């Protein structure tokens with residue numbers, strides 16, 4: 430089987446989500462990678478080094494610079510004439526593009542796979558991860574998105590893929606990029622962080638969220654996450670949200686502070702290796718998934734913890 | 739302009755789903771069902787567009803069992819003008835839903851179709867993008883802000899922050915959580931909704947085959963986490979963190 434994967438990148442470097450995608454794709458067959466962008470030859474050179482990738486296609490066009498689905502999906506559909514499966518990470522980029530490709534190919538997408546059980550059989554979470562379905566695709570071509578926390582990362586270095594330039598001028602001109610308001614942070618990225626400290630509604634204000642959590646995160650070299658309630662209340666930007674409809678994370682250590690543990694939140698972090706919960710309510714559902722729990726007032730505990738670390 | 743909104747009847751988000759013993763699926767017997775939360779946001783956004791004088795008519799569509807009528811009545815009570823139920827007892831996949839919605843869009847000629855970004859039962863996050871592909875329309879997925887002039891300016895919640903795109907109309911938009919806070923339908927509006935038009939159709943009326951392409955072989959509960967321990971003090975916690983190698 431020949432598999433085409435979408436390289437997630439920011440125009441400069443290959444994003445980590447790509448590496449887990451390659452691992453999932455390798456289980457299906459020979460892996461080719463697509464770098465769609467503008468002046469993305471550097472990214473293509475990096476993608477060619479990923480272990481397990483045998484060929485890299487690079488398409489450069491102004492319309493591809495911001496990975497607009499309207500421009501990228503037809504390009505992928507064209508390349509799919511010579512591939513059997515398309516695999517993308519289940520990031521916001523992958524989730525935006527892959528279903529558009531699937532419909533162009535008249536294929537039902539297999540979203541957010543956790544494992545590859547066979548050439549047409551996969552497992553995927555449903556109902557916010559409260560159930561895991563084994564599904565078999567009857568489509569001859571497959572379109573798949575990958576839950577990146579469920580797969581090991583392929584080696585970023587050591588591969589020797591060939592790079593082929595694809596000519597592309599298929600911008601339908603129906604959409605355009607205006608701006609990206611990037612959340613700047615010196616801290617590690619949520620989805621690749623080894624340690625995450627995450628805060629909930631209990632922090633009460635944006636000031637308290639940051640004045641308490643940031644020093645703790647700095648001490649631990651951790652990324653900062655948040656529950657939906659904390660994001661909705663404006664304590665943290667939207668891309669901090671962990672959960673069913675936010676980011677899916679699986680760090681070595683996840684510290685949930687003042688988070689009750691609603692199923693939608695658990696869906697995004699329950700595969701963390703070690704979960705630590707701090708909550709004043711000993712009945713809070715978060716304690717049912719926590720390996721280590723501490724019952725008490727976060728306004729006392731967090732400063733003391735930061736000091737003692 | 740006319741706006742089409744797609745609403746799905748799903749398990750209520752407060753209910754903890756239980757997997758059936760025989761592994762055939764999730765037990766939905768006697769379980770509270772509601773409108774998919776993202777679709778409430780879609781209906782709310784359409785109503786706000788109408789209140790701003792941008793939208794002139796709101797048509798709500800649901801594909802599902804006869805009971806999905808209730809979901810449509812909720813949309814009508816919130817403020818949609820009329821409803822279309824495409825009735826089937828099959829579990830219809832996003833691709834087939836998108837095909838039906840595409841046919842309805844061809845008939846109705848809306849300037850915008852608003853869907854939820856994700857149904858909280860199958861968690862596919864696919865239907866809106868598929869619909870946009872089938873219609874050849876641009877898409878604004880995971881929207882947290884929509885502004886309409888001669889084009890739609892949509893702010894999207896993406897992994898790295900907030901992205902803004904401009905879309906020619908007609909366009910497909912899918913909603914994220916922070917687009918708006920849906921209203922509750924008032925009692926008088928619930929009463930009024932009972933007399934708003936709701937037509938029933940079948941997938942066959944649109945010539946769409948709803949047979950599944952993805953066959954579910956089994957459904958199981960995820961691996962349960964072992965119960966953990968409770969520590970009594972911050973010092974104990976620091977000790978544990980040292981044990982994990984994340985504190986010195």
Ligand SMILES: Cc1cc2nc3c(=O)[nH]c(=O)nc-3n(C[C@H](O)[C@H](O)[C@H](O)COP(=O)(O)OP(=O)(O)OC[C@H]3O[C@@H](n4cnc5c(N)ncnc54)[C@H](O)[C@@H]3O)c2cc1C
Pocket residue numbers: 628629630631655656657658659670671672673674675676686687688689690691692693694697707708709710713725726727728751775776858
């Ligand atoms: C469609 C949909 C999608 C959703 N997606 C997500 C998602 O992706 N991610 C997500 O997180 N949520 C999501 N939610 C929301 C989810 O259902 C919960 O509402 C949310 O997770 C609650 O956030 P919280 O735990 O911060 O707040 P609360 O539930 O209000 O919990 C606050 C906790 O803090 C504790 N507390 C209060 N004061 C203190 C103190 N001084 N010290 C210590 N502890 C204290 C309380 O005991 C309580 O347990 C979604 C909901 C819907 C409907």
Ligand SMILES: Nc1ncnc2c1ncn2[C@@H]1O[C@H](COP(=O)(O)O)[C@@H](O)[C@H]1O
Pocket residue numbers: 744745746747774776777780799800801802830832835852853854855856857858860861862863864865866
């Ligand atoms: N059976 C359905 N009836 C109406 N709308 C649907 C249906 N299935 C999906 N949708 C719409 O598509 C969105 C995304 O669903 P999904 O792709 O299944 O996650 C939902 O939020 C709805 O707006």
